[in-house]
Amino acid sequence: MKKTVFFIIILFLLTACQGYLEKAPDSNLDMQIDSEDKIAELLTGAYPEASYFTFLEVRTDNVGERLNGIHSRLNEAMYYWEDYDQEDLDTPLNYWNSCYAGIAQANQALELLSKYPKSGRIKALYGEAFLLRAYLHFMLVNIWAEPYGKSGSATAPGIPYLTKPEKNALVDYKRGTVKEVYERIESDLKLGLSLVDDDYYAKPKFHFNKKAAYAFASRFYLMKGEWDLVVSYSDYVLGIDPKPILRNWRNYKKEFQSNNKYLYIRYVSTEEPANLLLATTESRIARNIPSEKYGVTSETVDKIYNQHGIDGCYEHEKMRMQPHFLFNYNDGHIDDAQYIAKFDEIALSGYIGIRPKGIYVTNVLFSTTEVMLNRIEAYAMLGEYERAIDNLLVYLAAQYEERLSCPRTAYMQTSSENYQIYTPFYGMNINQLALVKIILGFRRQEFLHEGLRWFDIRRFYIPVKRTSKNKFYMPLEKEDPRKLLQIPAEAINRGLEPNPR
Template structure:
């Protein structure tokens, strides 16, 4: 007998003719290894005792969305608390390290195997939590146009919901499908693009193509960008999609879509006339902080202009370290690697984990108890999904790809002015010589995605998307010194659709 979906809405119980207390809900949906006759007997008992007492009560325990304030409050739960940093263990900036914790899910990610765990820091957890967030956004979008209230407020709530829905689907399609390629996107399987609230007992979905997902994301993104209004976020603006955060999303979207002029346009809208405002002053943070925790708090502070969007993520990424850069990767690929004979100030945030692993301080270890008296709970942290530095580097890369090299160099200079301990001068000759080529355009493009982007976004997960965007091979060293490889067009670069989504949702798996 197929188990009932535990996320099925309580409101479906109304069709049974009376309102059941939560005991009925628990009996129906939360019983493990239940027997059918047990459920039937329990329901009969409930029908026979006290049913009439609840006929006048609303059996639905959810908040009724009848005001704009309630709709806005629901959107605070529409930001997925699943993290995708697990892709760091799959990338080319990690290696086998000694004396570090290695769980099965770490090993599976490192070896590009199917990750069968469904807890935090896994593809399945990210999938589930992101579609749950999308469901919250859809609940708001289904009713927001009929809610009473100020029109500007309605537009702002609707805009935020559209941006949340677009962002969730965008991240899912870039993890669980091939990277966008105009020549094949119409036939490449994507992910389901969910536009309506979930109302079915057990829903069946179809995978939209990558092109269809991108088209839907673009529609929601542009519509949300027109509606979003920062003035309604009192004291918590950075935890919502503000206009700057939406512009940063557009910058990433069009870079991934390879529409480089649009990437430049939206990036420029966000960066304005003084892009350096949106570049974090790492040297100042180093000077002002007294310990690692203080550094992280300043790094992720809502008051830092470079931090455009903050999200709370349930994750143990910052403590369950399995594979990290070692000293060789550190010196050859990361912070010891530059053409300026200068020291990278980002090195100050590195510390050793295990015998030879290096970790950069970006995520504060926070803990939430399951109750006031419990000693159990879960780890969480605050992440910055969009930063000004990404927008600047997106624009620089787009300029370089379109052959506007002087503009690309100017953007790179803006970033590096705050990344080295002495003033550095960025010029094409220096970059080309360092990269070992006479082609200045190629040298600049490769320098951006092979040198500066990996440094700037280490541990944040963006490197994995660069690996997919540029079809980069990856080699991992195992404990015995042998190596395994991920080819340029390897199917394993596409995360597998979670097993439950295949079995219950009817989704076709990705090829292996």
């Protein structure tokens, strides 16, 4: 799965930015990276080898408690928004370390590239390195720091933004501010966009190809609330007619019929036109989501898929979307557990103990579906309501063959009580509120198990309440400090400012 001895050596060689674990690089592993091909391999190994899906998804309102579900400390801690600092697959610490290891490799590549004549391929490698550095910092700041905009981005602590390959493991870093981190991400993103070139990729969907880069820009400017830019970058990805490149769930249903467990064959395929960027991660998510104690239940499925719709349209106020999504039930003795088989799995070690490693799963990091929903939201916030509605109708028809007969005004009607739920830093009028509520509902359905709901909970300051008798349970409030994961203990020990608790 793209894991070669070369990458393993490089990963250990470049653990300086992973230096929060205080492990010095072994000089005996030093090796020459003396060709364009080796720099390209270095960048291939910089994509995150850890997944955020598991630890972010269970923090959302997509999950509930399953009777007789299999308990794990990570699953429980994330469900109750507790701090968890153990190193294992699918943990926050593992993702933090993987991101900084990737950043170290991107920085190393940038330093090496400076020694080469600026040929077309060298420029393309520069572009990939800048995009990787921007993306990895973007994910870190959106998990471990305040959301952009509302709570004083100019003063709120961000995360360390690293631009040079460190020569020593024990380095003191500063967090900077969220605003500063976003400025640096934007600078790298723009450089990457100007240089990225698909012609040099053998497997473009496992790299920041041009459409994946523009999809990243669409998400980045959505977080910033810069709507014109969201539209322009989304337009490049979606083209004149987005219908053929959106994820067609009706075709999935015809293809798999009653074999829903094999959905992953298509869902993570490089042949699926909706998939823009894929990553191979070491993860247990495929085997854990059917049976974990805290996961998707019949109750949460009904709420997410059958209780959402168009508030102003009586006929479609509650749209029954569940049948489109090919749900599976757990086969064992775990009551109430449902899941969608979005994840493949290849086990290299053959070990199937309690905490097996060497298990690789493909994650979809960017898709045309997300970009389409980003553009609909941007149109709504620009006050271009007709375009927003037109795009929404295309989305529903292309993905689910749903054709609604609601009057146009219905899409812009909702209760003013929803202002108590959705409170982004930029504010919304009632028309925008109604459309955003619709869009977020469909985003929630589409990206179940993939963690993206957590970012919407953060940027809209959505509260989350559990049905729980646990004496330590406290609901997650709108501006709850637990919406920021705690900085890893080793980083705090090195002097990095912890998040408030």
